[in-house]
Amino acid sequence: MHTLFRPFAIKSSGDLARLGVILALFGLILFGALRYDHFLSPYNILSFLRYNSMFALIALGMAFVIITGGIDLSVGGTAAMASVVAALFSPVHWAAGLLAGMAAGFAVGALNAFIITKMRIQPFIATLATMLAAYGTGLLLADNQSVSVSYDSGFTVIGQDDFLGFPIPAWIALAAYVLGWLVLEKLPAGRHVLAIGDGEATAGLMGLKVERTxxxxxxxxxxxxxxxxxILAAQFGAGQPTEGVGWELFAIASVVVGGTLLTGGSGSVGATLAGALLLAMVFNILNFENGLGWISLSAYWQSVIRGAFLLVVVILQAKLMTRRKTA
Amino acid sequence: MLLSMQGISKAFGGVSALKAASLEVEPGEVMALVGQNGAGKSTLIKILTGVYRRDEGSIAFDGRQVDFSMPAEAQTAGIATIYQEINLAPQRSVAENIYLSREPRRFGLLDHAAMRRGAEAVLATFNLSIDVDRPVAHFDAATRQMVAIARAVTQNARLVIMDEPTSSLDEREVGVLFETIRTLKRSGVAVIFIGHRLDELYAICDRVTIMRDGQTVAKSPMADMPKMALVRHMLGKELAAFQAMAPDEDAPERPVRLSVENAGAGVRVRDVSLTVREGEISGLAGLLGSGRTETARLVFGADRMDRGTIRMEGRERRYREPADAIADGIGLVSEDRKIDGIVPDMSIRENMTLALLPKLRKAGIVDRARQDEIVERYIRALGVKCASPDQPIKELSGGNQQKVLLARWLATDPRVLIIDEPTRGIDIGAKSEILKLLRSLADEGLSVLMISSELEELLSAADRVTVLSDGTSVATLPRKDLSEAALLAAMAHQAAPSGEQA
Incomplete structure (x- = not known):
């Protein structure tokens, strides 16, 4: 709330980090706009939004998980499996594909929730296991190849068409972020998520429903x-069981770059979006840089850069934390 | 009667923690609940607030029989607990912490303005004016406590339990807290005040309930209970199971091996001076919270010392970490064997030689022959009763575990051994055996600094006793002046409060 309505009321180190990511994002946009001719072209902007909406969505879910002090490693595998399920159901009706894909994700989430809250398994271990299971299920369902979606049912519209001049995936992501912001900042549930991340035992003693949250x-x-x-299946016309590798890291990096503490208890929806856009922007700029012909960075470098980013931010966070403790 | 707990019993795994304990509180009164570590205070409170279930007994609150199965139920009924580690969400704002779990809403959305107004209003009744939008982590301990109390008040609590609320407060903050407690009293809220500093208890409490060994041993208006009597009730008197093990007359003054002068750190240790001579057992006495364990940790380098000097055999020393103290010949057997002493699943052999492993290396590998030799020697010398050195230590009795820990330090050949509550949780027969062992080690030249809560133990084993009160060494009693009365008098003494205190 403070970061939106009172941008200069900096009351914690988290606020500072969030301000930083937004400034960095604008810095990168400015850099790209000045350096590359077509950086601000409608084509680049629209395809940027269309492609990166998927990552923004998983980053949003990851933000909530990390705010509670947990982690969800299964999102990449879940997305891959869901793309296959959506493709398989797409001939029935476009909505069938949409709902089936979301239901597949919901199912993995329910399994995670059960293992973590009822069996009391560490989120890291629980979601590592469901990640493998989700990938495996996707490959099984797809028979180890990509599954074409139906072009007759209108399913591909979800990924490929525009609405009011903007890609539909971008609208979906925007709606999800508005909803996420509403929950975190405007509803008691969001405050409870934050308080649980601050300390589960304490939250329980204060009468919060920890397991349910x-x-x-x-x-x-x-x-x-x-x-x-x-969206992945609709955008590329096929369910892709081998996609999604490393998506969880992109999501975690976005959340952390957005100033959310990996230790939980602090975080913001808006800054998570900024973090996701910032990371995506780095790769967009790399592509343009490659296009200039001076350098040639392969796609593999993206992973290296992503990892380096994550490391730098986490180290900064740790430093901020220790400074706060001794202060 | 607001609260009446009668005949409460509770056992954990066959070990009895409460035996028909009772507690009664009237509306608007401040009840002191006191007792030694392990006396059963926390268990009693946890049964009241639904953290534990009782085995026997009845609880009536506000005229009705109650049986809370979780903390939230007790809260709803009007019982709020302010824990020692103040339970608030540190990164959330003051206002949010006060209203967490019952936030005011408008049209289903959080009503931040109402939350802020309400928080400011309730804090104003305690004369506290702070920015309620700031995270609670930004405020000092006293303010955080006030926020926790404000939370209790807005929950319409009829009874507020405060568990050692002053342990991390300075004198000014204690004054603020007491003012808050008086405000609560005026509005008819009762307070259960768990504490150890006698002056504070006498300053704020109306009545006192004293617990010992899981039982309620005394109830009285505070004014009718002299300090000496209170301390005596708390410590009790054990059957004189120990033979006098200390020499009858004072031995000739031996050279000082370890001396601590005017040591201080934070609020727990204010000004402690003590000496330990060669070949003697020096006792360190004091009530719970008087700073005994904290003093030991300072000497051992486990905590940073702010003020004062430590001399080891005449040379001034500054230990930055325990490794420095160990290298200088100091060992520490800590109070809680389970937490920082034994490694339960490891064998006796491994537990005994843990501190010694670096010295047992031969070409980087543990020299098994020497390890066996040392283990055999100490098992025999200390009389550890075990099936074999490879038996997991958790299978041994408390007394035998303590011997293994002792052996661990003795094997490092220390010149000073600090031992915190050497006989805690050990049955009476093994107690005197441990004390005899300490005596014979002292006779061989070891200097022992023994922290103990048990009067009998100090009286029978120590050559001299330094008494701490409120982080300050208030008396040092040589052997010839040692008596129960002298110890009690010194422990009941409290450093005169500096300045005006509530």
Whole structure:
């Protein structure tokens, strides 16, 4: 709330980090606009938004998970599996594909929630296991190849068409972020998510329903990953069981770059979006740079840069934390 | 009667923690609940607030029989608990913390303005004017406590339980807290005040309930209970199971091995001076919270010392970490064997030689032959009763575990051994055996600094006793002046509060 309505009321180190990511994002846009001719061309902007909406969606779910102090490694596998499920159901009706893909994500989220809150397994381990299971299920359903979607049912509209001049995936992501912001900042549930991340035991003693809230968070993350999978299938015309590798890292990096503490208890929806856009922008600029012909960075470099980004931000966070402790 | 707990019993895994304990609180009164570590205060409170279930007994609150199965139920009924580690969400704002779980809403959305207004209003009744939008982590301990109390008040609590609320407050903050408690009293809210600083208890409490060994041993208006009597009730008197093990007359003054002068750190240790001579057992006494364990940790380098000097065999020393103290010949057997002493699943052999492993290396590998030799020697010397050195230590009795820990330090050949509550949780027969062992080690030249809550233990084993009160060494009693009365008098003494205090 503070970052939106009172941008200069900096009351915590988290606020500072969030301000930083927004400034960095504008800096990169300015840099790209000045350096490359077609950076601000409608084509680049629209395809940027169309492609990166998927990542923005999983980053949103991840933000909620990380705010509670957890982690969801299964989002990439979930998205891959959901893309296959959506493709398989797409001939029935476009909505069938959409709902089936989201339901697949919801199912993984429900499994995560059950394992984490009822079996009391660490989120890292639980979602590592469901990540493998989700990839495997996707490959099984797809028979180890990509599954074409139906072009007759209008399913591809979800990924490929525009509405009011903007890509439909971007509208979907925008709607999800508005909803996420509303929940985190304007509803008691969001305050409870933050308080649980601050300390589960304490939150329980204060009378919060810890298990129920945690379960809801993993369900949301799974469902958003499912939605990302639907968009993936619709955008590329096929369910892709081998896609999604490393998406969880992109999401985690976006959240962390957006100033959310990996230790939980602090975070913002708006800054997560800024973080996702910032990381995506780095790759967009790399593509343009490659286009200039001076350098030639392969796609593999993207992973290296992503990892380096994550590391730098996490180290900065740790430093901020220790400074706060000794202060 | 607001609260009446009668005949409460509770056992954990066959070990009895409460035996027909009782507690009664009237509306608008401040009840002191006191007792030693392990006396059963926290268990009693946790049963009241639904953290634990009782085995036997009845609880009536506000005229009705109650049986809370979780903390939230007790809260709803009007019982709020302010824990020692103040339970608030540190990164959330003051206003949010006050209203968490019952936030005011408008059209289903959070009503931040109402939350802010309400928080400011309730804090104003405690004369506290702060920015309620700031995270609670930004405020000092006293303010955080006030926020927790404000939360209780807005929950319409009829009874507020405060668990050692002053342990991390300075004198000014204690004054503010007491003012808050008086405000609560005036509005008819009762307070259960768990604490150890006698002056504070006498300053704020109306009545006192004293617990010992899981039982309620005394109830009285505070004014009718002299300090000496209170301390005596708390510590109790054990059957004199120990033979006098200390020499009858004072031994000739031996050279000082370890001396601590005017040591201080934070609010827990204010000004402590003590000496330990060669070949003697020096006792360190004091009530719970008087700074005994904290003093030991300072000497051992486990905590940073702010003020004062430590001399080891005449040379001034500054230990930055325990490794420095160990290298200088100091060992520490800590109070809680389970937390920072034994490694339960490891064998006796491994537990005994843990601190010694670096010295046992031969070409980087543990020299098994020497390890066996050392383990055999100490098992025999200390009389550890075990099936074999490879038996997991968790299978041993408390007394035998303590011996293994002792052996761990003895094997490093220390010149000073600090031992915190050497006989805690050990049955009475093994107690005197441990004390005899300490005596024979002292006779061989070891200097022992023994922290103990048990009067009998100090009286029978120590050559001299330094008494701490409120982080300050208030008396050092040589052998010839040691008596129960002298110890009690010194422990009941409290450093005179500096300046005006509530």
């Amino acid at each position: 945690l379960a809801a968070v993993y369900l949301a993350s799974g469902t958003l990953a499912g939605l990302a999978g639907v």
